Amino acid sequence: MKTRLLTLALFLAVPTALAHGTLAAFFGGQIAETGDYRAEFAVRDGAIKVWVRDHDDKPVKASGKATLLLGGQKLDLPLSAKDDTLIAEAPVKSRDKLAAVLGLQVDGKPLSVRFMQSEVVAPATLSPQAEAGRKVFEAVCATCHGGALRGSDNGPPLLHPFYALGSAHGDDVILAAMNTGAKSHMWKFGDMPKPEGLKPGQDQDVLAYIRAMQAANGLGSAPAAAADPHAGHGHH
Ligand code: HEC
Structure with a gap:
Protein backbone atom coordinates (compact mmCIF):
# COMPACT_ATOMS: atom_id res chain seq x y z
CA MET A 1 0.00 0.00 0.00
CA LYS A 2 2.74 2.39 0.97
CA THR A 3 4.72 1.64 -2.19
CA ARG A 4 1.63 2.23 -4.27
CA LEU A 5 1.04 5.63 -2.77
CA LEU A 6 4.65 6.57 -3.31
CA THR A 7 4.46 5.56 -6.97
CA LEU A 8 1.35 7.63 -7.39
CA ALA A 9 3.03 10.62 -5.77
CA LEU A 10 6.02 10.37 -8.13
CA PHE A 11 3.73 9.98 -11.09
CA LEU A 12 1.89 13.16 -10.17
CA ALA A 13 5.06 15.07 -9.43
CA VAL A 14 6.62 14.68 -12.87
CA PRO A 15 4.21 16.61 -15.09
CA THR A 16 3.72 19.37 -12.55
CA ALA A 17 7.46 19.84 -12.14
CA LEU A 18 7.79 20.10 -15.92
CA ALA A 19 4.96 22.59 -16.07
CA HIS A 20 6.72 24.74 -13.53
CA GLY A 21 9.97 24.68 -15.43
CA THR A 22 8.47 25.61 -18.75
CA LEU A 23 5.39 27.68 -18.17
CA ALA A 24 6.02 29.89 -15.17
CA ALA A 25 4.49 33.31 -15.49
CA PHE A 26 7.09 35.90 -14.49
CA PHE A 27 4.70 38.67 -13.54
CA GLY A 28 1.49 36.93 -12.52
CA GLY A 29 -0.08 37.03 -15.99
CA GLN A 30 -1.61 34.44 -18.27
CA ILE A 31 0.63 32.50 -20.63
CA ALA A 32 -0.01 31.46 -24.22
CA GLU A 33 2.36 29.08 -25.96
CA THR A 34 2.81 29.31 -29.70
CA GLY A 35 5.21 27.56 -32.05
CA ASP A 36 8.47 29.20 -31.04
CA TYR A 37 7.40 31.63 -28.37
CA ARG A 38 5.37 32.16 -25.28
CA ALA A 39 3.54 35.36 -24.49
CA GLU A 40 2.57 36.50 -21.00
CA PHE A 41 -0.33 38.93 -20.71
CA ALA A 42 -1.43 40.90 -17.66
CA VAL A 43 -4.05 43.56 -17.06
CA ARG A 44 -3.09 46.32 -14.63
CA ASP A 45 -5.14 49.30 -13.53
CA GLY A 46 -4.73 51.67 -16.48
CA ALA A 47 -2.67 49.48 -18.81
CA ILE A 48 -2.12 46.09 -20.35
CA LYS A 49 1.33 44.48 -20.38
CA VAL A 50 2.79 41.81 -22.60
CA TRP A 51 6.06 39.92 -22.41
CA VAL A 52 7.30 37.70 -25.21
CA ARG A 53 9.87 35.03 -24.41
CA ASP A 54 11.35 32.06 -26.19
CA HIS A 55 11.01 28.49 -24.96
CA ASP A 56 13.99 28.98 -22.66
CA ASP A 57 12.15 31.94 -21.14
CA LYS A 58 14.62 34.42 -22.65
CA PRO A 59 12.98 37.75 -23.53
CA VAL A 60 12.47 38.30 -27.25
CA LYS A 61 12.03 41.66 -28.96
CA ALA A 62 8.50 42.18 -30.22
CA SER A 63 6.19 44.92 -31.41
CA GLY A 64 2.58 45.16 -32.45
CA LYS A 65 -0.87 46.12 -31.29
CA ALA A 66 -3.64 44.92 -29.03
CA THR A 67 -7.35 44.82 -29.70
CA LEU A 68 -9.36 44.85 -26.50
CA LEU A 69 -13.00 43.91 -26.15
CA LEU A 70 -14.15 45.58 -23.01
CA GLY A 71 -17.71 46.22 -21.88
CA GLY A 72 -19.08 46.23 -25.44
CA GLN A 73 -16.29 48.52 -26.64
CA LYS A 74 -13.56 47.60 -29.07
CA LEU A 75 -10.25 49.37 -28.62
CA ASP A 76 -7.26 49.21 -30.95
CA LEU A 77 -4.10 50.10 -29.09
CA PRO A 78 -0.50 50.24 -30.25
CA LEU A 79 1.92 48.49 -27.90
CA SER A 80 5.08 50.38 -26.99
CA ALA A 81 8.24 48.65 -25.83
CA LYS A 82 9.89 49.51 -22.56
CA ASP A 83 12.82 47.20 -21.78
CA ASP A 84 11.35 43.68 -22.04
CA THR A 85 7.75 44.81 -21.65
CA LEU A 86 5.17 45.83 -24.23
CA ILE A 87 2.72 48.31 -22.76
CA ALA A 88 -0.51 49.94 -23.88
CA GLU A 89 -2.24 52.42 -21.66
CA ALA A 90 -5.94 51.64 -21.62
CA PRO A 91 -9.08 52.47 -19.65
CA VAL A 92 -8.99 49.08 -17.93
CA LYS A 93 -8.80 47.74 -14.40
CA SER A 94 -7.21 44.47 -13.40
CA ARG A 95 -10.63 43.37 -12.08
CA ASP A 96 -12.38 43.84 -15.46
CA LYS A 97 -13.78 41.22 -17.75
CA LEU A 98 -12.10 41.54 -21.12
CA ALA A 99 -10.83 39.76 -24.17
CA ALA A 100 -7.60 40.73 -25.91
CA VAL A 101 -6.24 39.83 -29.31
CA LEU A 102 -2.57 40.65 -29.73
CA GLY A 103 -1.19 41.12 -33.22
CA LEU A 104 2.57 40.93 -32.73
CA GLN A 105 5.67 40.95 -34.87
CA VAL A 106 8.38 38.74 -33.42
CA ASP A 107 11.67 38.25 -35.28
CA GLY A 108 9.94 39.64 -38.36
CA LYS A 109 7.17 37.05 -38.16
CA PRO A 110 3.53 37.72 -37.32
CA LEU A 111 2.20 36.17 -34.15
CA SER A 112 -1.39 36.33 -33.01
CA VAL A 113 -2.45 35.41 -29.48
CA ARG A 114 -5.69 35.75 -27.55
CA PHE A 115 -6.43 36.10 -23.87
CA MET A 116 -9.58 36.41 -21.81
CA GLN A 117 -10.23 37.18 -18.22
CA SER A 118 -13.41 37.20 -16.20
CA GLU A 119 -14.51 39.89 -13.82
CA VAL A 120 -13.37 39.66 -10.20
CA VAL A 121 -16.42 38.94 -8.07
CA ALA A 122 -16.76 40.46 -4.61
CA PRO A 123 -18.64 38.11 -2.25
CA ALA A 124 -22.23 39.26 -1.62
CA THR A 125 -21.54 39.27 2.10
CA LEU A 126 -18.33 39.09 4.08
CA SER A 127 -18.11 37.79 7.63
C1 HEC B 1 5.98 45.54 -1.20
C2 HEC B 1 5.10 44.64 -1.92
C3 HEC B 1 4.27 43.64 -1.13
C4 HEC B 1 3.41 43.89 -0.07
C5 HEC B 1 3.10 45.23 0.61
C6 HEC B 1 2.82 42.61 0.25
N1 HEC B 1 3.32 41.63 -0.56
FE1 HEC B 1 2.82 39.68 -0.53
N2 HEC B 1 4.20 39.26 -1.97
C7 HEC B 1 4.94 40.20 -2.63
C8 HEC B 1 5.78 39.55 -3.59
C9 HEC B 1 6.74 40.23 -4.54
C10 HEC B 1 5.52 38.15 -3.47
C11 HEC B 1 6.08 37.02 -4.36
C12 HEC B 1 7.18 36.17 -3.77
C13 HEC B 1 7.47 35.03 -4.72
O1 HEC B 1 8.10 35.23 -5.77
O2 HEC B 1 7.02 33.91 -4.45
C14 HEC B 1 4.53 38.02 -2.44
C15 HEC B 1 4.02 36.81 -2.01
C16 HEC B 1 2.96 36.68 -1.13
C17 HEC B 1 2.37 35.43 -0.74
C18 HEC B 1 2.90 34.05 -1.11
C19 HEC B 1 3.98 33.72 -0.09
C20 HEC B 1 4.79 32.46 -0.32
O3 HEC B 1 5.50 32.09 0.61
O4 HEC B 1 4.74 31.90 -1.40
C21 HEC B 1 1.33 35.73 0.07
C22 HEC B 1 0.38 34.75 0.71
C23 HEC B 1 1.27 37.16 0.21
N3 HEC B 1 2.29 37.70 -0.53
C24 HEC B 1 0.33 37.84 0.95
C25 HEC B 1 0.44 39.20 1.29
C26 HEC B 1 -0.46 39.87 2.19
C27 HEC B 1 -1.67 39.24 2.83
C28 HEC B 1 -0.01 41.16 2.32
C29 HEC B 1 -0.54 42.25 3.22
C30 HEC B 1 -0.59 41.94 4.63
C31 HEC B 1 1.15 41.29 1.44
N4 HEC B 1 1.39 40.08 0.84
C32 HEC B 1 1.87 42.45 1.25
C33 HEC B 1 4.91 41.57 -2.43
C34 HEC B 1 4.20 42.21 -1.42
Whole structure:
Protein backbone atom coordinates (compact mmCIF):
# COMPACT_ATOMS: atom_id res chain seq x y z
CA MET A 1 0.00 0.00 0.00
CA LYS A 2 2.74 2.39 0.97
CA THR A 3 4.72 1.64 -2.19
CA ARG A 4 1.63 2.23 -4.27
CA LEU A 5 1.04 5.63 -2.77
CA LEU A 6 4.65 6.57 -3.31
CA THR A 7 4.46 5.56 -6.97
CA LEU A 8 1.35 7.63 -7.39
CA ALA A 9 3.03 10.62 -5.77
CA LEU A 10 6.02 10.37 -8.13
CA PHE A 11 3.73 9.98 -11.09
CA LEU A 12 1.89 13.16 -10.17
CA ALA A 13 5.06 15.07 -9.43
CA VAL A 14 6.62 14.68 -12.87
CA PRO A 15 4.21 16.61 -15.09
CA THR A 16 3.72 19.37 -12.55
CA ALA A 17 7.46 19.84 -12.14
CA LEU A 18 7.79 20.10 -15.92
CA ALA A 19 4.96 22.59 -16.07
CA HIS A 20 6.72 24.74 -13.53
CA GLY A 21 9.97 24.68 -15.43
CA THR A 22 8.47 25.61 -18.75
CA LEU A 23 5.39 27.68 -18.17
CA ALA A 24 6.02 29.89 -15.17
CA ALA A 25 4.49 33.31 -15.49
CA PHE A 26 7.09 35.90 -14.49
CA PHE A 27 4.70 38.67 -13.54
CA GLY A 28 1.49 36.93 -12.52
CA GLY A 29 -0.08 37.03 -15.99
CA GLN A 30 -1.61 34.44 -18.27
CA ILE A 31 0.63 32.50 -20.63
CA ALA A 32 -0.01 31.46 -24.22
CA GLU A 33 2.36 29.08 -25.96
CA THR A 34 2.81 29.31 -29.70
CA GLY A 35 5.21 27.56 -32.05
CA ASP A 36 8.47 29.20 -31.04
CA TYR A 37 7.40 31.63 -28.37
CA ARG A 38 5.37 32.16 -25.28
CA ALA A 39 3.54 35.36 -24.49
CA GLU A 40 2.57 36.50 -21.00
CA PHE A 41 -0.33 38.93 -20.71
CA ALA A 42 -1.43 40.90 -17.66
CA VAL A 43 -4.05 43.56 -17.06
CA ARG A 44 -3.09 46.32 -14.63
CA ASP A 45 -5.14 49.30 -13.53
CA GLY A 46 -4.73 51.67 -16.48
CA ALA A 47 -2.67 49.48 -18.81
CA ILE A 48 -2.12 46.09 -20.35
CA LYS A 49 1.33 44.48 -20.38
CA VAL A 50 2.79 41.81 -22.60
CA TRP A 51 6.06 39.92 -22.41
CA VAL A 52 7.30 37.70 -25.21
CA ARG A 53 9.87 35.03 -24.41
CA ASP A 54 11.35 32.06 -26.19
CA HIS A 55 11.01 28.49 -24.96
CA ASP A 56 13.99 28.98 -22.66
CA ASP A 57 12.15 31.94 -21.14
CA LYS A 58 14.62 34.42 -22.65
CA PRO A 59 12.98 37.75 -23.53
CA VAL A 60 12.47 38.30 -27.25
CA LYS A 61 12.03 41.66 -28.96
CA ALA A 62 8.50 42.18 -30.22
CA SER A 63 6.19 44.92 -31.41
CA GLY A 64 2.58 45.16 -32.45
CA LYS A 65 -0.87 46.12 -31.29
CA ALA A 66 -3.64 44.92 -29.03
CA THR A 67 -7.35 44.82 -29.70
CA LEU A 68 -9.36 44.85 -26.50
CA LEU A 69 -13.00 43.91 -26.15
CA LEU A 70 -14.15 45.58 -23.01
CA GLY A 71 -17.71 46.22 -21.88
CA GLY A 72 -19.08 46.23 -25.44
CA GLN A 73 -16.29 48.52 -26.64
CA LYS A 74 -13.56 47.60 -29.07
CA LEU A 75 -10.25 49.37 -28.62
CA ASP A 76 -7.26 49.21 -30.95
CA LEU A 77 -4.10 50.10 -29.09
CA PRO A 78 -0.50 50.24 -30.25
CA LEU A 79 1.92 48.49 -27.90
CA SER A 80 5.08 50.38 -26.99
CA ALA A 81 8.24 48.65 -25.83
CA LYS A 82 9.89 49.51 -22.56
CA ASP A 83 12.82 47.20 -21.78
CA ASP A 84 11.35 43.68 -22.04
CA THR A 85 7.75 44.81 -21.65
CA LEU A 86 5.17 45.83 -24.23
CA ILE A 87 2.72 48.31 -22.76
CA ALA A 88 -0.51 49.94 -23.88
CA GLU A 89 -2.24 52.42 -21.66
CA ALA A 90 -5.94 51.64 -21.62
CA PRO A 91 -9.08 52.47 -19.65
CA VAL A 92 -8.99 49.08 -17.93
CA LYS A 93 -8.80 47.74 -14.40
CA SER A 94 -7.21 44.47 -13.40
CA ARG A 95 -10.63 43.37 -12.08
CA ASP A 96 -12.38 43.84 -15.46
CA LYS A 97 -13.78 41.22 -17.75
CA LEU A 98 -12.10 41.54 -21.12
CA ALA A 99 -10.83 39.76 -24.17
CA ALA A 100 -7.60 40.73 -25.91
CA VAL A 101 -6.24 39.83 -29.31
CA LEU A 102 -2.57 40.65 -29.73
CA GLY A 103 -1.19 41.12 -33.22
CA LEU A 104 2.57 40.93 -32.73
CA GLN A 105 5.67 40.95 -34.87
CA VAL A 106 8.38 38.74 -33.42
CA ASP A 107 11.67 38.25 -35.28
CA GLY A 108 9.94 39.64 -38.36
CA LYS A 109 7.17 37.05 -38.16
CA PRO A 110 3.53 37.72 -37.32
CA LEU A 111 2.20 36.17 -34.15
CA SER A 112 -1.39 36.33 -33.01
CA VAL A 113 -2.45 35.41 -29.48
CA ARG A 114 -5.69 35.75 -27.55
CA PHE A 115 -6.43 36.10 -23.87
CA MET A 116 -9.58 36.41 -21.81
CA GLN A 117 -10.23 37.18 -18.22
CA SER A 118 -13.41 37.20 -16.20
CA GLU A 119 -14.51 39.89 -13.82
CA VAL A 120 -13.37 39.66 -10.20
CA VAL A 121 -16.42 38.94 -8.07
CA ALA A 122 -16.76 40.46 -4.61
CA PRO A 123 -18.64 38.11 -2.25
CA ALA A 124 -22.23 39.26 -1.62
CA THR A 125 -21.54 39.27 2.10
CA LEU A 126 -18.33 39.09 4.08
CA SER A 127 -18.11 37.79 7.63
CA PRO A 128 -17.21 40.53 10.14
CA GLN A 129 -13.72 39.06 10.32
CA ALA A 130 -13.28 39.05 6.53
CA GLU A 131 -14.69 42.60 6.35
CA ALA A 132 -12.09 43.71 8.89
CA GLY A 133 -9.49 41.88 6.79
CA ARG A 134 -10.60 43.67 3.65
CA LYS A 135 -9.80 47.05 5.18
CA VAL A 136 -6.38 45.88 6.31
CA PHE A 137 -5.70 44.28 2.93
CA GLU A 138 -6.54 47.51 1.12
CA ALA A 139 -4.31 49.53 3.44
CA VAL A 140 -1.33 47.16 3.66
CA CYS A 141 -1.31 44.61 0.81
CA ALA A 142 -3.12 46.17 -2.15
CA THR A 143 -0.18 48.31 -3.31
CA CYS A 144 1.53 45.08 -4.31
CA HIS A 145 -1.19 42.44 -4.68
CA GLY A 146 -3.74 44.82 -6.24
CA GLY A 147 -7.07 46.04 -4.89
CA ALA A 148 -8.74 43.22 -6.84
CA LEU A 149 -6.16 40.63 -5.65
CA ARG A 150 -5.04 40.23 -9.26
CA GLY A 151 -1.54 41.52 -8.64
CA SER A 152 0.30 44.63 -9.78
CA ASP A 153 3.76 45.57 -11.03
CA ASN A 154 4.99 44.97 -7.46
CA GLY A 155 3.53 41.61 -6.59
CA PRO A 156 1.62 38.54 -7.75
CA PRO A 157 -2.12 37.82 -7.85
CA LEU A 158 -3.51 36.05 -4.81
CA LEU A 159 -6.58 34.99 -6.82
CA HIS A 160 -4.45 32.22 -8.28
CA PRO A 161 -4.40 28.42 -8.02
CA PHE A 162 -0.92 28.64 -6.41
CA TYR A 163 -2.49 30.18 -3.31
CA ALA A 164 -5.89 28.48 -3.24
CA LEU A 165 -7.20 26.41 -0.37
CA GLY A 166 -5.72 22.92 -0.69
CA SER A 167 -2.63 24.14 -2.59
CA ALA A 168 0.90 23.86 -1.25
CA HIS A 169 0.52 27.48 -0.08
CA GLY A 170 -1.77 26.70 2.82
CA ASP A 171 -3.02 28.97 5.57
CA ASP A 172 0.30 28.59 7.40
CA VAL A 173 2.25 29.87 4.38
CA ILE A 174 -0.07 32.84 3.92
CA LEU A 175 0.17 33.75 7.60
CA ALA A 176 3.95 33.36 7.49
CA ALA A 177 4.17 35.75 4.51
CA MET A 178 2.24 38.34 6.50
CA ASN A 179 4.40 37.94 9.58
CA THR A 180 7.86 37.61 8.05
CA GLY A 181 7.58 38.40 4.31
CA ALA A 182 8.52 35.88 1.62
CA LYS A 183 11.60 35.11 -0.43
CA SER A 184 11.04 35.28 -4.16
CA HIS A 185 10.46 31.78 -5.49
CA MET A 186 7.38 31.72 -7.73
CA TRP A 187 7.72 34.87 -9.85
CA LYS A 188 10.17 37.59 -10.89
CA PHE A 189 8.92 40.36 -8.63
CA GLY A 190 11.67 39.93 -6.07
CA ASP A 191 11.20 39.29 -2.35
CA MET A 192 8.14 40.30 -0.38
CA PRO A 193 9.29 42.44 2.54
CA LYS A 194 7.62 41.96 5.93
CA PRO A 195 4.48 44.10 5.63
CA GLU A 196 4.39 47.20 7.79
CA GLY A 197 1.46 48.22 9.98
CA LEU A 198 -0.16 44.84 10.72
CA LYS A 199 -1.47 44.68 14.28
CA PRO A 200 -1.56 41.39 16.21
CA GLY A 201 -4.46 39.22 15.04
CA GLN A 202 -5.01 41.13 11.81
CA ASP A 203 -3.20 38.39 9.90
CA GLN A 204 -6.17 36.08 10.61
CA ASP A 205 -8.62 38.75 9.40
CA VAL A 206 -6.70 39.24 6.15
CA LEU A 207 -6.51 35.47 5.66
CA ALA A 208 -10.31 35.26 6.06
CA TYR A 209 -10.69 37.99 3.41
CA ILE A 210 -8.31 36.30 0.96
CA ARG A 211 -10.13 32.96 1.39
CA ALA A 212 -13.54 34.63 0.91
CA MET A 213 -12.35 36.36 -2.28
CA GLN A 214 -10.85 33.13 -3.62
CA ALA A 215 -14.06 31.19 -2.90
CA ALA A 216 -16.18 33.86 -4.63
CA ASN A 217 -13.94 33.57 -7.69
CA GLY A 218 -14.02 29.82 -8.08
CA LEU A 219 -10.72 29.01 -6.39
CA GLY A 220 -11.77 26.19 -4.14
CA SER A 221 -9.82 23.29 -2.81
CA ALA A 222 -8.79 19.92 -4.24
CA PRO A 223 -7.94 20.56 -7.94
CA ALA A 224 -5.63 23.42 -7.06
CA ALA A 225 -3.32 21.04 -5.22
CA ALA A 226 -2.61 19.15 -8.43
CA ALA A 227 -2.14 22.38 -10.37
CA ASP A 228 0.38 23.72 -7.89
CA PRO A 229 3.83 23.20 -9.33
CA HIS A 230 5.79 23.05 -6.15
CA ALA A 231 4.31 20.39 -3.96
CA GLY A 232 6.21 20.17 -0.73
CA HIS A 233 7.12 23.84 -0.69
CA GLY A 234 10.44 23.47 1.05
CA HIS A 235 10.99 27.19 1.41
CA HIS A 236 8.83 27.55 4.48
C1 HEC B 1 5.98 45.54 -1.20
C2 HEC B 1 5.10 44.64 -1.92
C3 HEC B 1 4.27 43.64 -1.13
C4 HEC B 1 3.41 43.89 -0.07
C5 HEC B 1 3.10 45.23 0.61
C6 HEC B 1 2.82 42.61 0.25
N1 HEC B 1 3.32 41.63 -0.56
FE1 HEC B 1 2.82 39.68 -0.53
N2 HEC B 1 4.20 39.26 -1.97
C7 HEC B 1 4.94 40.20 -2.63
C8 HEC B 1 5.78 39.55 -3.59
C9 HEC B 1 6.74 40.23 -4.54
C10 HEC B 1 5.52 38.15 -3.47
C11 HEC B 1 6.08 37.02 -4.36
C12 HEC B 1 7.18 36.17 -3.77
C13 HEC B 1 7.47 35.03 -4.72
O1 HEC B 1 8.10 35.23 -5.77
O2 HEC B 1 7.02 33.91 -4.45
C14 HEC B 1 4.53 38.02 -2.44
C15 HEC B 1 4.02 36.81 -2.01
C16 HEC B 1 2.96 36.68 -1.13
C17 HEC B 1 2.37 35.43 -0.74
C18 HEC B 1 2.90 34.05 -1.11
C19 HEC B 1 3.98 33.72 -0.09
C20 HEC B 1 4.79 32.46 -0.32
O3 HEC B 1 5.50 32.09 0.61
O4 HEC B 1 4.74 31.90 -1.40
C21 HEC B 1 1.33 35.73 0.07
C22 HEC B 1 0.38 34.75 0.71
C23 HEC B 1 1.27 37.16 0.21
N3 HEC B 1 2.29 37.70 -0.53
C24 HEC B 1 0.33 37.84 0.95
C25 HEC B 1 0.44 39.20 1.29
C26 HEC B 1 -0.46 39.87 2.19
C27 HEC B 1 -1.67 39.24 2.83
C28 HEC B 1 -0.01 41.16 2.32
C29 HEC B 1 -0.54 42.25 3.22
C30 HEC B 1 -0.59 41.94 4.63
C31 HEC B 1 1.15 41.29 1.44
N4 HEC B 1 1.39 40.08 0.84
C32 HEC B 1 1.87 42.45 1.25
C33 HEC B 1 4.91 41.57 -2.43
C34 HEC B 1 4.20 42.21 -1.42
